[in-house]
Amino acid sequence: MHVIASFDDLQPVPWANGAGETTELVSLTDSQALTPSLRRWRLSIARLDRPAVFSPLPGLARTFLPIGGEVGLEIDGQLHFVAQDEPQRFRGEQNVSLVELGSPCFALNLMVEIDDGASTGPRELEMSTRFTGSGLFAVTLDSGPGQPRFQLLELEKSDVLPDHLGMAILH
Template sequence: MEIIRFAELKNEPWRNGGGVTRELASHPKAASAQDGAWDWRVSIADVTKAGDFSVFPGMERVLTVIDGELLLLTVDGEEHPLEKYRPFRFSGEAESHGALPTGDVRNLNVVTRSDSYKGFTSIIELSKKRAHPVFEGQLAVLLQGQATVSPGAAEDAEGGMEAGPDAETEAAPAPEPEALGRYDAVVGSNVRSPEILGRGFLAVVSIDRVAG
């Protein structure tokens, strides 16, 4: 089970120098946030002043305001008021400008190379009773509240869940759930898929490969 701790991430300047970002994950891993050598990237950016956004030729973006009230995003001359927790998709090639009519915002950014991958962002409300699984190709980011994550149940050789007294006595003790801090991210897996319980809101980012 892999957890990306937000507090341990390094601030990097935007490609156009207009702000800072923290990269949660990218593929393939690039030397820096500026070189654009990756095919997809998930990051969190702080926007503290109005200005132009970086251009990403050949890529598509999904931007979600995760802190603050409103980002007024102008894309190729058309204004889009982006409220908190409402993902917005637009071309990475577009000329885009952000204004802050209600103050600073923090954004979750998903950028994918258009001919290779498609990115999606969903905002869900967590439950203390029903765990939310995180599957392979997904990244779950705690946006608000309190939550813990633990590995899901292991599958047996035939694909079912372990059950019965023999499985219980032979299995290793279940690991203790790990607490998540704000903006910590859980990397999905199809082997004992991580499961998140708690109260608050979670962003689930899915990166799908484009067929053909």
């Protein structure tokens, strides 16, 4: 495995709606070079400091993974409590707000372009917190010896992931 991007080396940027900031690990454009056979995707780490409305991002399927605590999301008027080990999926055009936050934390956000018109075509990158023996990328959710928190790693088929680190797997 080798490092693609490291949170500590990147500068945060404001959210599209100005209500917070995020650090982009992979842009939609950069994803094309990394995974040309997949739909374009974006990966970022958001700082969650206070309740806020999410920016509308039509045309993107979103996967949200809180890191460091449980949060409450209101999605189209329905409250969802999201644990730090369970990604929550929703579409970018849905009305989403962070309504409950026990303490400031982070969130890993995967956004993938939606292709509603094609029944066949490039497949979509997905996120999970369980390694099943295969994956294209991993994001370190904890720090450990030689592995800073929030590093994006490209995986090789022969890679074995360390058991002592929390990771999100992109497959």
